[in-house]
Amino acid sequence: MNMTAKSTVTQEHLNNNIHTNLSVPLLVEKILSNDEGVLTATGSVRATTGKYTGRSPKDRFIVRDNVTENIVDWGSVNQPLEEASFEKLYNKVMTHLKENNELFSFKGFAGADPKYRLPVEVVNEYAWHNLFARQLFITPTEEELKNHQSEFTVLSAPNCKADPVEDGTNSETFIVISFKKRVVLIGGTEYAGEIKKSIFSVMNYLLPQQNVLSMHCSANVGEEGDVSLFFGLSGTGKTTLSADPYRKLIGDDEHGWSPNGVFNIEGGCYAKCVDLSQEKEPQIYGAIRFGSVLENVVLDEDTREPNYADTSLTENTRAAYPLENIDNIVVPSVAGHPNTIIFLTADASGTLPPISKLTKEQAMYHFLSGYTSKLAGTERGITEPEATFSACFGSPFLPLSPDKYAQMLGEKIDQFNSNVFLVNTGWTGGPYGVGNRMKLSYTRAMIHAALEGELNTIETVQDDIFGLNIPAHVPGVPDEVLVPRNTWEDKEAYDKTAQNLANEFHKNFEKFTHASDDIKNAGPIFK
Numbered sequence: 001m002n003m004t005a006k007s008t009v010t011q012e013h014l015n016n017n018i019h020t021n022l023s024v025p026l027l028v029e030k031i032l033s034n035d036e037g038v039l040t041a042t043g044s045v046r047a048t049t050g051k052y053t054g055r056s057p058k059d060r061f062i063v064r065d066n067v068t069e070n071i072v073d074w075g076s077v078n079q080p081l082e083e084a085s086f087e088k089l090y091n092k093v094m095t096h097l098k099e100n101n102e103l104f105s106f107k108g109f110a111g112a113d114p115k116y117r118l119p120v121e122v123v124n125e126y127a128w129h130n131l132f133a134r135q136l137f138i139t140p141t142e143e144e145l146k147n148h149q150s151e152f153t154v155l156s157a158p159n160c161k162a163d164p165v166e167d168g169t170n171s172e173t174f175i176v177i178s179f180k181k182r183v184v185l186i187g188g189t190e191y192a193g194e195i196k197k198s199i200f201s202v203m204n205y206l207l208p209q210q211n212v213l214s215m216h217c218s219a220n221v222g223e224e225g226d227v228s229l230f231f232g233l234s235g236t237g238k239t240t241l242s243a244d245p246y247r248k249l250i251g252d253d254e255h256g257w258s259p260n261g262v263f264n265i266e267g268g269c270y271a272k273c274v275d276l277s278q279e280k281e282p283q284i285y286g287a288i289r290f291g292s293v294l295e296n297v298v299l300d301e302d303t304r305e306p307n308y309a310d311t312s313l314t315e316n317t318r319a320a321y322p323l324e325n326i327d328n329i330v331v332p333s334v335a336g337h338p339n340t341i342i343f344l345t346a347d348a349s350g351t352l353p354p355i356s357k358l359t360k361e362q363a364m365y366h367f368l369s370g371y372t373s374k375l376a377g378t379e380r381g382i383t384e385p386e387a388t389f390s391a392c393f394g395s396p397f398l399p400l401s402p403d404k405y406a407q408m409l410g411e412k413i414d415q416f417n418s419n420v421f422l423v424n425t426g427w428t429g430g431p432y433g434v435g436n437r438m439k440l441s442y443t444r445a446m447i448h449a450a451l452e453g454e455l456n457t458i459e460t461v462q463d464d465i466f467g468l469n470i471p472a473h474v475p476g477v478p479d480e481v482l483v484p485r486n487t488w489e490d491k492e493a494y495d496k497t498a499q500n501l502a503n504e505f506h507k508n509f510e511k512f513t514h515a516s517d518d519i520k521n522a523g524p525i526f527k
Helices: 024-033 083-098 127-136 142-146 193-210 238-242 282-287 360-369 402-416 440-451 491-509
Strands: 018-020 045-047 060-064 079-082 103-110 118-124 152-157 174-178 183-187 213-221 227-232 248-251 254-258 261-264 268-272 293-295 318-322 338-345 355-358 371-374 386-389 419-424 460-462 469-471
Touching: 024 045, 024 127, 045 127, 060 083, 079 083, 083 152, 083 174, 083 183, 103 127, 103 193, 118 127, 118 193, 127 193, 127 268, 127 293, 127 318, 152 193, 174 193, 183 193, 193 213, 193 254, 193 402, 213 238, 213 402, 227 238, 227 261, 238 338, 238 440, 248 254, 248 261, 268 282, 282 318, 338 360, 338 371, 338 440, 355 360, 355 440, 360 402, 360 419, 360 491, 386 491, 419 440
Parallel strands: 018 103, 045 293, 060 079, 060 174, 118 152, 152 183, 227 338, 338 419
Antiparallel strands: 103 118, 174 183, 213 227, 213 248, 213 254, 254 261, 268 318, 293 318, 355 419, 355 469, 371 386, 460 469
């Protein structure tokens, strides 16, 4: 990453039996012999994570010190932890790890572009967590491993638990990032996703300081080298729509956009498995084989076949596998500047257009908004769909102010003439429960037209409430589907529902006090 600071942790500090960069077969053997997981019929390893089957955002902290004080966007997402509390936790974790009979270390990289990559080391007390790290980060060559000097170290100690009174945490669980010490502490949780996302948070802090926009998105590249980005919250279709047999995958979740182009931050994929099938998602289904890690997936007791439809442990079942398990990929995971940027939303109100072309100001507005709908039944207490907003489509992982990332996006859209589209994969003909989900074939046709440049100069009509420019025609899509109001039988009900959603947008955007008037005025038309 060309940063002079190094991690303050070295293996000598741990003074232990550390296995460094074990091969996949040796890690699998350790997992099975230590009874950390079981072998499945696919050849993958299945592990369970106990009571924590997802991230613990209320237990995530950044150390407040003279390095971070005036840079981090402090608040409910980036909770401060004082240096004295960090030191106590650090000593507690180090003592705990030293008492382990054996530890596992993975040395590798975050960032596929050598100019911007971050050398990382992940130290685990569980072999399966180390296999996870090996599959999600970028594995070094033998020569790179010899010269590897970690610039950030993750110490993952699930069995080390915090005392909230003594340690200044909110519970027994803690995920703490120290940018001064270049250390991440993880304790009290076995959920492996904390390892991946903590380094993503680190990259979201470091990369913008090098004029690189860090992004929570998937990316692919066409046969002619044209690059597309797909932003979207859970359930919007980001993974499904970026997996295209005619385009090569750069990555499915985390990317940087540098002066040279786009690069994947990861070396693997961490895919959701709920209802996974060979028919619907053949790439992901086929990627789960020897060396992959299944997390909280229920197995048949006799055959060890995964039952992806069984969510009795959690709806957040996951698979971790290396990128090379997918055939249609870019090697290395770097490409040029994005020609097309897609913002995905699954609007349950049925009022947003299925596709609209955004101005730069509208792009920054909707990037800051990060809107989708949370459906009834997905969380306890939700009885009807709710509007949900996550700044930059990745608020939980952004140490800096969302305005910083949006400003960088706007500058890059200008510089590289990227076309931006808002695509609604949600409901049409009425809200959730009345209308129907937009046909996937229509959505694919719209995205194909956008990627091929067919919508760049096409005639548009402006939506009266959202101010969005809707293409009058899209090849392969009925014209009547394109304007949401036309699909509703009850026009008055549409107007009322659309205005309610517009008001939700305005209410959410009030917190972006630093946004320019041009960006504020690019949102729904206030009535």
